Amino acid sequence: MSKVTIRHVAEAAGVAVKTVSRVMNGEPNVTQDLRDRVMKAVEALGYVPSMAARRMGGSRSYLLVALNDRENTINNWRSGRGNDWIDQMLHGAMLTCEAHGYRMLFELVEAGSPDLDRKVVAILSALQPDGIILTPPHSQNLALVEMLTRRKVPFVRMGVQGEGVGFGVFMDDRAAAREATRLLLDLGHRRIGFIAGSPRFEASRQRQEGYGDALTQAGVALDDELIAPGDFTFESGVAAAEALLSRADRPTAILASNDEMALAALHVASRLGIAVPDLSLVSFDDTPGTRLSVPGLTSVRQPISEMAAKAAELLIGVSKTGETDPSDHLLAFRLEIRGSTAPRH
Amino acid sequence: MSKVTIRHVAEAAGVAVKTVSRVMNGEPNVTQDLRDRVMKAVEALGYVPSMAARRMGGSRSYLLVALNDRENTINNWRSGRGNDWIDQMLHGAMLTCEAHGYRMLFELVEAGSPDLDRKVVAILSALQPDGIILTPPHSQNLALVEMLTRRKVPFVRMGVQGEGVGFGVFMDDRAAAREATRLLLDLGHRRIGFIAGSPRFEASRQRQEGYGDALTQAGVALDDELIAPGDFTFESGVAAAEALLSRADRPTAILASNDEMALAALHVASRLGIAVPDLSLVSFDDTPGTRLSVPGLTSVRQPISEMAAKAAELLIGVSKTGETDPSDHLLAFRLEIRGSTAPRH
DNA sequence: CTGAAAGCGCTAACAG
DNA sequence: CTGTTAGCGCTTTCAG
Numbered sequence A, B: 001m002s003k004v005t006i007r008h009v010a011e012a013a014g015v016a017v018k019t020v021s022r023v024m025n026g027e028p029n030v031t032q033d034l035r036d037r038v039m040k041a042v043e044a045l046g047y048v049p050s051m052a053a054r055r056m057g058g059s060r061s062y063l064l065v066a067l068n069d070r071e072n073t074i075n076n077w078r079s080g081r082g083n084d085w086i087d088q089m090l091h092g093a094m095l096t097c098e099a100h101g102y103r104m105l106f107e108l109v110e111a112g113s114p115d116l117d118r119k120v121v122a123i124l125s126a127l128q129p130d131g132i133i134l135t136p137p138h139s140q141n142l143a144l145v146e147m148l149t150r151r152k153v154p155f156v157r158m159g160v161q162g163e164g165v166g167f168g169v170f171m172d173d174r175a176a177a178r179e180a181t182r183l184l185l186d187l188g189h190r191r192i193g194f195i196a197g198s199p200r201f202e203a204s205r206q207r208q209e210g211y212g213d214a215l216t217q218a219g220v221a222l223d224d225e226l227i228a229p230g231d232f233t234f235e236s237g238v239a240a241a242e243a244l245l246s247r248a249d250r251p252t253a254i255l256a257s258n259d260e261m262a263l264a265a266l267h268v269a270s271r272l273g274i275a276v277p278d279l280s281l282v283s284f285d286d287t288p289g290t291r292l293s294v295p296g297l298t299s300v301r302q303p304i305s306e307m308a309a310k311a312a313e314l315l316i317g318v319s320k321t322g323e324t325d326p327s328d329h330l331l332a333f334r335l336e337i338r339g340s341t342a343p344r345h
Numbered sequence C: 001c002t003g004a005a006a007g008c009g010c011t012a013a014c015a016g
Numbered sequence D: 001c002t003g004t005t006a007g008c009g010c011t012t013t014c015a016g
Helices: A006-013 A017-024 A030-043 A049-058 A071-080 A083-097 A117-128 A140-152 A173-186 A201-215 A235-245 A261-269 A304-321 B005-014 B017-024 B032-045 B049-055 B070-078 B084-099 B114-129 B142-150 B171-186 B201-216 B236-244 B259-271 B304-321
Strands: A062-067 A103-109 A131-134 A156-157 A167-171 A192-195 A255-256 A280-284 A297-302 A328-331 A334-336 B062-067 B104-111 B133-136 B155-158 B168-171 B192-195 B253-258 B278-283 B298-302 B328-331 B334-335
Touching: A006 A017, A006 A030, A006 B114, A049 A304, A049 B049, A062 A071, A062 A083, A062 A117, A062 A304, A071 A103, A071 B084, A083 A103, A083 A304, A083 B070, A083 B084, A083 B155, A103 A261, A117 A140, A117 A304, A131 A140, A131 A304, A140 A156, A156 A304, A156 B114, A167 A304, A173 A201, A173 A255, A173 A297, A173 A334, A192 A201, A192 A235, A192 A261, A192 A304, A235 A261, A304 A328, B005 B017, B005 B032, B017 B032, B032 B192, B032 B201, B062 B070, B062 B084, B062 B114, B062 B304, B070 B104, B084 B104, B084 B304, B104 B114, B133 B142, B133 B304, B142 B155, B155 B304, B168 B278, B168 B304, B171 B192, B171 B201, B171 B253, B171 B278, B171 B298, B171 B334, B192 B201, B192 B236, B201 B259, B236 B253, B236 B259, B253 B259, B259 B278, B298 B328, B304 B328
Parallel strands: A062 A103, A062 A131, A131 A156, A156 A167, A167 A328, A192 A255, A255 A280, A280 A297, B062 B104, B062 B133, B133 B155, B155 B168, B168 B328, B192 B253, B253 B278, B278 B298
Antiparallel strands: A297 A334, B298 B334
């Protein structure tokens, strides 16, 4: 009772072990009669195949591993700021894995570390996953991507275009920034500040370009003075907002590259006696905090859970069918409009 | 190169496989000389034992499984509210596992479901983990606890006292509520409202009792009219706050059983033109949102990551030493004071 | 269409 | 102290 193996099922059903295996894996060449008998025995005994044994015997591990940035993740946990990325990834990928009899494991590896490669190889050796999900900034790491390719481990790169190297699952950050900026332009804003994200992330560049696109398209001259550097932290947001808002000809709207920095701008504005949405604020990520600030933040929602679900699906597909045709998958963002944006007056 | 096994290491070091196994597991009875030779080969080849094979050969799986409430977790993800519990658990347990060569897997199972047992048995069969971490409300599920005991799977119950059945890792919710209420009393508040949590969670009762304790000790009569039911959701918080604040003799302070409901109270107060902290607010959980509201919420921080770390540690200890002496572990909470509390005037 | 035999990579049990 | 042998529970050959 305490340890039902395939042999017990085979005996109970009066068939060979291999037949049970065939039934469990939905393989062809089993008569309906036998299939039924086996299933009955499986139900009766409550048999569930051991993952470890499956890994040992066969070629699949039924395991996916997601690689996340160690420093960021741990900092967010420690500071009590929460980790929306992790949450949404779990949401999308875990549930998808579950639906296919797979499991997903999280691993945190240091992005800049000189022995990142060794660490990842150790993970590969220990777990032998059927696929790897790379999140930013790992998804941009060419050495890593090359190593995985060489070892023939299927992988998907979240947040970047794969361009034939692994699967790419991403959103159009540039278009999103364009749309966000356009919203502000449509509301009548002309002096629109921009708080940039960390250059470590490809998306930061994309967002800044989209901002520029929209301005140019609207015939508004780009003004370098309206672009402030940031690194996604609250502190950098404070500095950027102060720089932007202390100017005589200060912007009437700001596009921040993430919520954290937008929240910082909100605080700075409040301190300077500038009301929001008189100063309109738009940000990226749509993390839980956007609903709690007063006013709520208009923000670009990234389809993280959808990307993660797609990632898991692609990897599971590969390990089932063996097809290895890297492809790119663009998913849609959505601009969530809340109280932080209003017409210029 | 692509698949280094224990045999390769044994050959390279000129020893028997078992010797390599001994070295890898830090077993005694190996001369320093051999140990060095083996380690050199391990480094050179980049050998890392396969988890699956270890599970098959030995008695350990190097795997811990955390069981979380499915509905709550998914709802929080879906609504974009975030999942602080999950984050903090990952933080504590995952890092602890990592430090010991273990991995932790998350599983979501439906708390009220009639086939919860079957689901958990399936998880046990497939994964054969070395231990289970039960989070609320699963940690209070006696049938589950009984089943795990019967199957001799070590487990820890988070958030409740184990009382000899599995390990218990918890904080003193009653004392925390007492301390929170006392803070309000010390600030001069006498009419203190209470918004209760969902009765599904044992902690809800504890918190209410602590609230009562403090009042009684201070010689303030308990007033049932000041106690409003809630279920941890924002909506229930709104209803409770409205009930409490629309009274003529409304409370000058409110203790809410979680942040979400306190945030709801904040919104209701704002709508009714009641300033916070003129109305003082204290809550439980210290989730990321407490830092973002204006003013920030004074809140009781639960030692979730510490509890999770302790849980993992206990389980890993059992699987290493085989000792099965259930014990209880009380961890300290901390009252984080922010802008939502002020002296009564 | 079904079954028997041979491992997968490791550790437990037992010899030396 | 070190090595040999026999599995663990599956899937993959390869025969019937």
